[in-house]
Amino acid sequence: MRSLCRMRYSHSCRTRQSSLSRIDYPPFVMPIVSCMLRTDASWNLVAMRSSCSRPADMQTLYTLGIGPILVKGVLNMNNSSVSSKPRLRELLHFLWPRLGKQRKTFILAIVLLFTDTILMMYIPLLMELYFNRIGDLVYISWLLIIGTLFTVLMMGLNMIGFYLKQHTIGSLHRDVMVELADEAQRLPLENTLASHTADITQRVAQDSGRTTWTLVTFLEGMGGQIFMLILAAAYMFRLQWQVALAVIILMPLGLLGSHLLRRPLQRIGLEVAEQEAIVRQSQQDALQGMETLRAFGAESWMLQRFIEHRSKLNELYLRRMWWRQLVNGITNSLAQLIVWGSILFIAWLAIKGTFQLGALMAYFILVWRIFNPLLNLGRMWGEIQENLGAAGRVFTLLNAKKEASIPPVIHVGETSAIRLQEVCFRYAEKTGLQDVHVAIELNHEEKQLLSGFHLNIQSGSFTAIVGPSGSGKSTVAKLSAGLLHPKEGAVMIQGHNPQHNAEYARQFVSYVPQTPYLFSGTIRENLLLGRTDAGHKDVEQAAKLAQAHEFIMALPDGYETLIKEHGDSLSGGQKQRLAIARALLADRPVWIFDEATSALDVETERKLMEAILDTTRRQGRTLLCIAHRLTTVQEADCIILMEDGLIINHGTHLQHLQNKNGLYSKLWEQISGERPAV
Template sequence: MSKTYPPPTAVIDPDPSRSWLRRAWPLVKAHRLMFGTALASSALSLLVSVQVPTLIQDALDNSITSHKVPLADYMWWLVGLTAVMLVAGFFARQLLFRTAYKIEYDLRNLMYEHLTGLSFPFYDRVQTGQLISRANSDIRSVQMYLAFAPFMLVQCGIAVVAFGYMLAISVPLAILSMLPMPLVFVTSRQMQRSMFPVSWLIQSRLADVATVVDENVNGVRVVKSFAAERRQLSLLQKAAVKVRWAYVKDTDLRARWTPAAQNLPRVGMAIVLLYGGYLAIQGGLGVGAILAFNSYLLMLQIPFTMLGMLIMMGQRASASAKRLYEVLDEKPEIVDSATAVDLEDVRGDVEFHGVRFGYADGPDVLDNFSLRMDSGETVALVGRTGSGKSTVARLLPRFYDVREGSVTVDGHDVRDVTLHSLRDTVGIVLDEPFLFSASVRDNIAYGRPDADITDIERVARLAGAHEFIMELSEGYDTVIGERGYTLSGGQRQRIAIARTLLVNPPVLVLDDATSAIDVQVEQEIHAGLRTLFAGRTTLIIAHRLSTISLADRVVLLDGGEIVADGTHAELLESTPLYAEVLAQANVEELGGVAR
């Protein structure tokens, strides 16, 4: 049994008018106990560290200068403070990183869950590489900022406490040491404004590189078959050059602004040394006080050292968050209606009534398409390439919604039933089946993970796959390569057929599902298919005469409309276009064999 994992503990605020940080706040709030403990431990460690300069000041004044207190007393106090800092620092970092990874876990699961809920039209227009980039580098940028920015702000809190101690030592000296800080603020604001556009550009161009890599890895067979490696490498180089330019620009901006933001506070140190030294010479301050004051001023350097990093992380996270929200704010186009009901006790009556459909804003692919299939009937849909056959197959399980007309199952409009029950009812095998990089057993049992091996073998036999599976190195436990490319096209199709048959759908759609199977092998599995078709409504999209012979009747599609309907013999006799389509399909198949 596969291990189950808990769902995300929070979601992104759906209000797009809010800032990206406010929208992401629920993710942090969900882990507030652990995160708060981490920040509290960090604050404790810092508060203890602030006591060290005062302790050293007292040691110099009371033990070294005046010999009032034994130096060993201060040594033990220092050991105790160090121990507290070690323990608090340990818990702070451990809990902080746990929180960071929990936030990342939630973000990745939210992203994947949302992607699985989006409709086919979304994937038709979005590049896979863009999604991969957003689901990886962009999520990491947001996670880093959400988890570590508060930690850095707590670290910066040491500046307030340290400044309080500085005021206690000498008010004029403390005020003089802070004179450069307004310049630091102005510099930081300018750095923020300059870096945001570049941060957005970096993330966008990283996604472009991911797209090129993804397409070349997935399409490696096409690339190599056309000897296009150098051309594709050139495309990658162009994308990489753009990323390099953006990174160099980012580095230039940081090189311009970060040194100023980090080093302007050192002017305050020079003031301390000048004026503090004068006060020490005049007897206004002791050596211990000057040393403690200088230590506190060094503590003030930490926030300003972090300032450049914090701004950089913030701008990168802001750009990444907006790219993530572009996907998370995308609404599914195909959803259950408020009154949707489950399909139950399905007989398998299917009807397309006056259907008009086209993809996105394109022209109509189907126009006034009407077809009725009675329960248990097997219908072959035949037509030229581009006539709309596969579109019919995609409308039945409601991968897309029609522009006009309706598609019904047992009299229920598919828009009025739940998607889950509809897709449990309609099983579809595509002409180019997708297999996962898993065992043959797991691929066949994808729709029924708890299926018994006996049932898996039964459908594999019916699909004509059992024999070649047993010849694999580990039989049904053989792990096939990504997308199933370690198998032939016909073998992949047979496993895909078995996968669909295992869920035993009342309505079955075979979209050229045996196009890659040798004709002789196809004939061998026909007996099994005929047995499965009995009592099951089946739509066969085919061009082979051997496949068409499985159907009770044949429907000829042309220009998005049905132009003929009858048996194979009737159409051969009455419809010249039918014979022409079959002849053309035969020529194309023979040409493919010849090649």
């Protein structure tokens, strides 16, 4: 069987990349900051952000069909992103429905937490009654007893409210994290390959918490402070309506500072969240790349890079502190004016003899009951604005573009296992996680790797793709497996288009990369990922076909042996054989091996390929192999030769060797050390 292929070049596109605006210090602190901070002018933030770790686990999940399909977003090597900027009402609209059946419990918790406010307002009432009846011992005794019982009751209700709040918000945070983790797991592979996993982790683990607790800050925190102000104002109306009216009119001034500075607070909140993700990246790189760092003696380089990233975060923390202090200063000044104005007016009324002693004492306490809420309202509103910056990163992840998941359409009469039609593909560079609701202009060149690419692999055939490194072989393999999606054209897998329903189309393919990913757990658990209902005999049979059974049984616990993180306790060849066994056990009609045997010795590779080829011939499966060692694919029905993104020839092994001066013959001579005899 033969596969006809042709390619043509096309011009690459130019786009422009937008960058996040930087935030400045408040003007009055610039001289102080310039003295306190010293940064290296040669430090390039973008360059440091570009050290990415490859999310191989996501690729494996896609391959096995156990990672749901999503695609909302384009991830960036430099980690900058185009984030949505949600307003508070949008955030509340997002969080409130996710409370589900616990909404009533949460409302009850907030009401019970307001008992603390009632208790705070009970104190001035108690003072008024006490000083007005200071000579009546019986009355005062009963007053103290009732006051004590009331205090105990309010404290008990407050504790119940606190527990209910923690339970409901904890559940909400868990649900939001699970939703974000699911969204992140569904991100398109071509975009996540250009991203650092730490940035996604930051959005799921940290930004989700800030987003969720904004609901608590707004309803419990600000709601409680407003409730206290209302009670205090109502009490004041009973004592002196003129002062109460003035306080109510001036009350909104407490939010003036944080409201005027809401945009800088949102921006600094976003910058802090993104820089925290970069620091997390440095930590992750240092741990995952420890072997390489020690091999090259680069520990000091990594430490210096971490110091620079952490210093940048400290700078942002300091900048955020200055903005917070500016908000607090404005709020404190306005609150002081209101409070001292009230005190002076009350003192004037007391001098005139208008107030009784009890009312005067109650009024002084009420004044401070107003002062603290005004300060807290300004502070909490500022915190909410900062959290909206982190919420923007969460919304960006949620709103990023996703893979389509429409009902599969069966194409009657389709005889091809894999068919690529007019496929154009390029790897996007420096695109960030992008909200579909936010317009963005990109400013980067994208390398056009494939253009007008055609490939037709018949069912039951053995097709190989060979060629020099960088010729596009692995890209074709990933496109054929439904892991990557073409920019133009279509890919058909068993008659199904992955761009319509990638999860369904990928169920027909078992894909094994050159560097497989093994999850923490036992060998058996790793093999069962693609087919959880397989019995022990099926597991052993797949392992034997992959030449893995012998070394597995040599391990102390056999198939129950625990694998360390990333499978680091195994050799490269052992990991490849386990990955092949996992693919075989998945029992799918199409097998795609992308340099899947590169770490094996020649004899083991020969036995493995003989067993696999015998199985494919006997069961009518389709096999696509990407290989550097031509000895691996000599028996292929069709060997496709690629160079510089182009298919330059195709045919059997012997047909290729007939052209003694061709690229295939040169590659054969390099590997075998023999000139073609044909």
